[in-house]
Amino acid sequence: MGDRNLTSDSDRPVRTRYAPSPTGPQHIGGIRTALFAWLFARRHGGQFILRIEDTDQKRTIPGSIEMILDAFDWLGMDIDEGPREGGAYGPYVQSERLELYQTWAKWLVENGYAYKCFATAEELAEMRKQVGGYDRRYRDIPTAESDDLEARGLPYVIRFKMPATGVTIGEDIIRGEVEFANDQLQDAVLLKSDGFPTYHLAHIVDDHYMRISHITRAVEWLPSFPLHIQIWNALGWEKPQFAHMPVFLNPNGKGKLSKRNAQFTDADGKSVPVLVHEFIEAGYLPAAVMNFLSNIGWNFGDNEEIFSTAQAIERFDLKDVNPANSAYPIAKLDWLNSQYIQRADVDELSQLLQPILEAAGYTVDEARLQRVVPLLQVRLKSTHDVVPMAGFFFADWSSFEAPPAEILIQRKMDGDGTAEILRGALLVLQALDSFKHDAQYAAMSKFAKAIGYKNGQVFGSLRAAVSGQKVSPPTFETMEILGKDESLRRIKLALQALIGQTD
């Protein structure tokens, strides 16, 4: 029986799916589960399907499908069949398939695998209190009685007749055989009194009709795995293979990561992104997020931490997924993101940064941005860091004001010394034929040595004078981009401000 675990030798074409409920913004946990299904489909040249499970009308939130699609688009996970893409096995929204579920629910009743249950909500609540669950009181009533109750217009649900004895063994790709005692399970509701199916019925009907070869879903579905197996058996359909995915826990390892975590901050006071739009807003690159997500619960191997989605596709396999849940290692994403920014193409990064600068109120000269970006690449953790680091390049230069003395004057320096440096720098830089940063560096190093200051002291005052900031891209590169006239003008401004304050 060793071949029961094989995931790639099945003769069925690989078709995986992500089947979220449209209940609002996309949670990163669901996306990770989807990612593994997607990687597996791509690895095997199969199809990845998006199906919307909107059988709970109360929880459905309008606009959710757009949010789901936006998340997939942003991450670059292409969908082969779905509500937007269409496909041969649609519709891909469950509320549009009600008749199908009703047909099969009826079939199960007629064939003795399910029955109508007329218990009221009050009765159910009482039973839960008394015996801990539904007592199967309608399971074996005569058909005539059931028909009579229905004829009298009493609302009912259809429940599955779970075998009362024996065990059900499920084969999970990630953890092998899992055995359940049948008497532990209740007669689950298959069709609700409003005519909508529950997940238990709907997903099986759909996965069958949509030819899904591998069902991937979060571990919280494992307890109902035996129920699903029994339903598949009752229906007599060929079962797909199953993989129950580990989930993310809170960064501290306590409790499952939930949407609510978005409201909280980690130990460093940084808010923890949990919803896909929060990753976008926080300035993470989609490639970094994909790398991050695929490196939890699975790994590329070769001690390689940084790899592309294409590389992951070449190696991914469901059976290599780690069965253990994991704390959400969000700190690693900051590092990965900075690595991706460092390696990014200047044009691409410029296009990403431009709207951020513009949103911050700057007018961006694209040519200038192209020159600034290389200076930024090793300095940005998030694309949003561009604003405090380099916004000054795109501000209105004519209204530039010299920074206050406390920024101009470096450690272990005083106003007079700083003024001396700025005066000297003015003369030295003015005399330069080339305003290239290396020429500036050479001249200013020589000057610093001549007047007996350290490079840091001299360059620091200049940095403050021309950028207005304590922290900035390298000073001489900055001046080169600002140009000689503007740089000298700013140094004069700083000098005036300093003298005005220190005299």
Add this chain to the structure above:
RNA sequence: GGCCCCUUCGUCUAGCGGCCUAGGAUGCCACCCUUUCAAGGUGGAGACACGGGUUCGAGUCCCGUAGGGGCUACCA
């Protein structure tokens, strides 16, 4: 409570009985480099939850305990 799953450095992980004196990454610390901030380089501290077995040999297999997670809805 019952049932199911999980358990290697703080965290993400490698390890599929001897290659492990347990490897990598991140985070942290130190040093180097250095015009700020970073980046980069070098080094350091840091783990097989516990107890029994099985075996010549166990991080790797089995059982138990503990801890963690989940399910126990006419939600998914």
